[in-house]
Amino acid sequence: MDHPSTPLVRQNHHSESDRPCDRSAAGSGVSLRHGLGAHRVRPRATSRDHIDDIALRLFLDRGYPNVTTDDLIRACGVSRPTFFRYVTSRDAIVLDHIAAFGEEVAGLVRENDSQLVWEVLREAMCGAFESLDPNSRAGMAFRILQASPGIRSSALELTRTWRSQLTEALVADSHYDGDAQRCEAAAAMAIGLFQMTWARPRASTDVLRNAFNEAPALTTTRPDQN
Structure with missing residues (x-):
């Protein structure tokens, strides 16, 4: 009897980086209300690993060719100089x-x-x-x-x-x-x-x-x- 092949990259539902800070950083932002005013707060990527977690998921979700450097910078919530301090390209x-x-x-x-x-x-x-x-x-x-x-x-x-x-x-x-x-x-x-x-x-x-x-x-x- 033939046995099904094991996928080259196995599928499961757990990530080494499923941490609260990473999940919050994956979106474009969260709304916080202080008093009567609402402020849009961008989550910030604080390390190379954090940037990689956001970027790699974005590449998988949208397809690598469809994600620009500007898209990555916005998703990470950092400035361009900060982004390139961590990432060369x-x-x-x-x-x-x-x-x-x-x-x-x-x-x-x-x-x-x-x-x-x-x-x-x-x-x-x-x-x-x-x-x-x-x-x-x-x-x-x-x-x-x-x-x-x-x-x-x-x-x-x-x-x-x-x-x-x-x-x-x-x-x-x-x-x-x-x-x-x-x-x-x-x-x-x-x-x-x-x-x-x-x-x-x-x-x-x-x-x-x-x-x-x-x-x-x-x-x-x-x-x-x-």
Whole structure:
């Protein structure tokens, strides 16, 4: 019997940032009445995490291409200089979390004692994604990437940094006898496979793991195929 695939980014209803201050900041403002006068008060984002919580939800609600920097500034209730004190660009609100995910995967590579390079890369990438909360900041960032081809193309620019991180981790663990070129080739293949998989709207962790399992056979030629 076939078993349903586990969604690549699991769905649930709880967020790491469901705090009262974040919920109030997600709207455009609240009305407070003092005496006979009513005043419109804009909630203010007070940290980078707070800005990210508001922005990522707005991207998911409206679609990334439909949210401008001015929209984000208004939603956060801060001035433009304050906004850019925390955030370098609109894209960075999403991509910084993808970059942090890459650092996490590199850390898992270092922790794995297996001598099989492809197994180490598979377990690091699949394990990190399987444990990803869809409503965490990284989880929301990946959901935005899956729905927005434009920001996906920008994410490809992170590949060089991620490849370097994985290569260093593999070399440090003496894979391929510390041959940096071979380690980099393995890292590049794993990243390419990962990117092809999570970019699919209906991707799942099962699909990702199966792709890693099948990849070695795709590069092996059997004698009867010569």
